[in-house]
């Protein structure tokens with residue numbers, strides 16, 4: 706199973722196993738990763754699953770689509786590598802993915 710590492714705003718890393726076909730948000734929730742609230746349950750309607758994709762992974766993960774980009778407008782401290790992790794589908798290629806959760810969600 707692809708491993709995904711979540712780094713919190715203080716630099717503490719937690720590596721969890723993701724299920725191919727599910728989302729990075731679901732991996733976080735299943736493993737009680739702090740900083741990912743996912744209040745809307747993955748409907749792209751809350752922006753509480755905001756993460757920063759690590760630089761080297763940004764091209765692999767790809768950019769946000771239009772609906773996600775609209776929702777990111779409601780998140781704070783949005784950066785070029787911001788994504789809503791409920792919209793990142795886990796594939797085998799994402800093994801080793803690292804994302805950082807924003808301080809506001811910590």
Ligand code: FES
Nearest residue numbers: 747749751752791
């Ligand atoms: S869980 Fe609500 S936008 Fe991702």
